[in-house]
Amino acid sequence: MNVKTLCLGILTFGDATGYEIKKAFQDKLSQMYDAGYSSIYPALNQLTKEGFVSCRQEAQNKRPDKKVYSITTEGRLFFIEELKKKPAEDKFRSEALTTLMFAHLLPARTTSDLIDSLIASYEQYIQDLSTDCDMKQSHSEKFLCGMGITIRKAAITYMQENRHLIEADALLSQQAAE
Amino acid sequence: MNVKTLCLGILTFGDATGYEIKKAFQDKLSQMYDAGYSSIYPALNQLTKEGFVSCRQEAQNKRPDKKVYSITTEGRLFFIEELKKKPAEDKFRSEALTTLMFAHLLPARTTSDLIDSLIASYEQYIQDLSTDCDMKQSHSEKFLCGMGITIRKAAITYMQENRHLIEADALLSQQAAE
DNA sequence: CTGTGCATGTAAATCGTTACATGATTGC
């Protein structure tokens, strides 16, 4: 699912400006996607051309005109068809964990620091999510939020229980080098 | 980390051809990255130009010449510098879970099927990983493998315990529509 | 007076995927 399709999806919750759509990305989809204005605005223009959204312009004093987008019937049908397609495989990508695959090139200390900060960032992530998970209205959002927390909690526990495997390796190869 | 940098990383384990590098991606990095030949071959050519790898050509009978790449000292230094950079944030992306955010647009049945097949695909993933986790030699690889399994196990448990939240919503909105 | 929020966009660069292009060998 690309930014264009997701903009359409966000508009199924109600009309919005490009600016508000960006906020919706942060609100509802931040765990999975992030989109910048430079993806959103061109996407909305294309969707308008394709007839999947309509746009009404609202004048404002001392601000650029607000362009409020609404999804059209065709847009809604198109989006539902997209949803019915077999979803792409889930992907979990961690540069930090990838770095550990090359631990043999780094000082033992660096490896340990890396794991420490990864755990710390997960803990921070859990805290942030917990806070706004409570504020979520829909069950879907709560579900997704809870999933994010669950996964990271499991990851932290795993790292704490198994980090010694990598750290022992790092120390050994360092001693060998000395 | 992009394909180019990762090719360099793979070459720190030993010389390899483009073909073998692709296998290494599947072997060592499949959880995080995948690269096709059309990313790898141009990357190797660029790395050669930049002096980060060297290449010796080996003739073969009835096959294209084999090009065996080795990382150079500059390449190794460059890669280590890349490793020391602050890693990008971890990302977990699931189209299936994203679809659930739009469950209000789908029949209740579709939502349930989606969760079922997500759980099934995670179970499959765990099985596949478990098999070749045992065959891994290095602790780093085992660590990463175990992480992949742990996360998916936690996710399955979470989904089983919380799916009723979404499924109840879906049924309600469906009844309302009837 | 500085940062955050509101509000819109374009241009260029980077990166990756899909499709195309070739061709022998080996195992089932």
Add this chain to the structure above:
DNA sequence: GCAATCATGTAACGATTTACATGCACAG
């Protein structure tokens, strides 16, 4: 006979990111 493995690449397309470009209002 057909699929998989070995072996290399290019061209076109699609998607996203980064940098550029503007400007007022309001709170601390």
